[in-house]
Structures are given as C-alpha cells and as structure tokens.
Amino acid sequence: MITMARLDKLILATVALEEARQYVAAGGSGPVYIARDTEEQQRIAMYLSRITEGMVHDLENGILIIVRH
C-alpha cells in the first residue's frame, strides 16, 4: 500500500554473506544474520520475510534486508 510520509518503513533484519560482513556496521534496527553462501542467504531471508511479513530487498553488495512497508 502506498502510505504517505510516515516513519513505518523499518529494516527488520539484515542477512549478510560471510564475505560482506565488513559492509554492515553496528547500529540501526534489527539483527544481522551471517550466511555461508547465497543459497543459505536466500533461505534465511525468505524465512524472515515470511515470519515478519516483511519484504526482502537486495542491496547488491552481498546484503539482503527485510523491510516492513
């Protein structure tokens, strides 16, 4: 749904590949999960997305984020 000017887009969790670990700094919202490979990363992201009803976005640097829209 298109919502206007509200702070409800929250990053619920971050799923990073092992080699992308250095691109996630501490702070911000949600836990950071480290995955061994892309397959595991996709699976964790899918689970988190289904559980939190959030949407998975790809930052294209080995990091997926789950966002509640």
Next chain:
Amino acid sequence: MRPYFFGIVLTASLGGILRMLILRSDYRQYPTYPHGYISHLSMGFIAAALGAVAWPALLEAEYVAVTFLAMAAQQFREIRNLERESLASLDLYELVPRGRPYIEGIARTFEARNYIIIASTLVLSAIDLALLRGTSYPLRIGILGAVTVLLYFLINSFPDKRVADIAHVRLGKVHFQGPNVFVDDLHFMNVGLAEAKEVYLEKALGLIIEPKDIDAAATLANPGQRQAIVHLCAKLLGIYKDVDTPEFSPLMRRDIKSGRLGVLIIPGSGDPQALIAAVKRAPVLEGAAAKPSKSYAGRERDDYHGTTG
C-alpha cells in the same frame, strides 16, 4: 392529511424502489452482503418518505414539517461517517486495501444517493399533486411509475468518469535489471528473493497508463487514485499473494519525468485483456480529480496542449 395519503404512500414506495434500482453491487464490490443492502434500503425508504411528505406538509401549512428535511440531511451525513468508519476498519484486513480516498468516495456516494432519492420523490410528489390530483389510482400509479423509470435512466446517465476516459492503457513488458523489476522503462521496486523474481518473470503482468492531458496526469498521480486502481485489479482478477508475501503486492508507479504510470500485478488469472479492462473501467475518484487546465497558470505550462474532456 387524509387526502394526501395515497399520494404519499405511492411516491414514497416509488422512491424506495428507485433506491433499490440504483443500489447494486458493481465495480466497487460493495455492498456484497445482505445486511449492507438492508441498511441502505431502509435509509433509502426513509429518504423517500421524507421527500413524499414535503409538499403535502407545505400545502397543509405545516411549515415545521419542512424543518425535518434539515434534520434528515444531518442523519444522512451520519451515514457517510458510518460508511467511512466501517469500510476503513474492513480495509485493514484486505489483501490489497482500498485506501482512504476510495473509501471516502464510496461513503460520499452513499450519502449523495439519499439526497438523490429525496429530490426524486419531491419531483414525483409535485407531479402527483399538480397534475394527477383526482385522477384514478391506476393512472397515477402508471404515470408516476413511468416517471420513476425515467428518473432512473436520468440518474444513471450522469457521467461516471473512468480511467479509460482520461488515459490510454496498454500492456508493457515485465523485466529485471539485477534485483530491480521494471515494466518497460518504469522502475517498480527492488526484489531480493530469487524465488520471487522467478514468479514475477513467469506470472506478472505490466501495464503502462498514458494520461491524455495535464488534468489526467495530475489526477492519476494521486496515490489514493492509484491504490483504488490496484485494489480493483486485485479484486476483479484475483491476486497471487498472501499476508506473508508482501513482495507480491500489486503496485502502481509513476514516471516522474513524463507523468506516465505503470501497473505491476501478479493476477490470479493471467488474462491481460481482463486486466486492461479492469484498469480502464476503474473509477476516477472525486477526491483525486484535479483540473489544473482550468487555471491560468495551468494553461501557461509548456506541457499543456489542450484537454480531451
């Protein structure tokens, strides 16, 4: 009031029937359940009765009775609030919500229809009192019945603007660049799940909507209008989505440069022609309609090339 009794009952009943005729479950997909019908029909009959007694009350010099009309208007405004509240609370549990502007439009329509009924019964009872007094009952029923049918067609002929009136709708191609999904050159969103991407490539349909003029562009840019369109598409075609798959929410995005819009949806039934038909017949919301071309500043814009209607 005895001499007016038959006239009042007749016009009130005809007004009630008229309300029944204009109450139908249409593209709004509402009301779709019997209790909704009952509450609107009973309000419609009350409105009809009010319209029917107005002239006789005046003729009897019962001027106080006329003030009841004002009270009735208050009541009908209350309908709008009730309708708005109930639809808004239902909307929280829609897979693809209607959005507040659409709800506002529906609520306003229901309120307005009661006023239409009052006006119609005023007309009916005026005809009855002025022309048909003293004639036989069957004649009065026949003539007023015919006038009711006429009023019905008159009410229905009021132009209800649809998207097809203000824009061209055509199919576009759904494709990905990295994680980003596009319809033709219009960017929609970033899809992170490989699984979701596959579903998009396999099942999604994309449309491009080109506004016909600057008024249409301003109207369609309204997020409420866009939400109404995707809601209808999802309602009419079905939707490939559940509460835990927000990545399949249908979207409408706007090209900021050209004002063109795109629709991206994974319909339950993948018929592109049905989707185009659904978008074309989607209503233009009263609350979203804008007419910059009616102003001097609007006509001074370089993208103003006249209007289409």
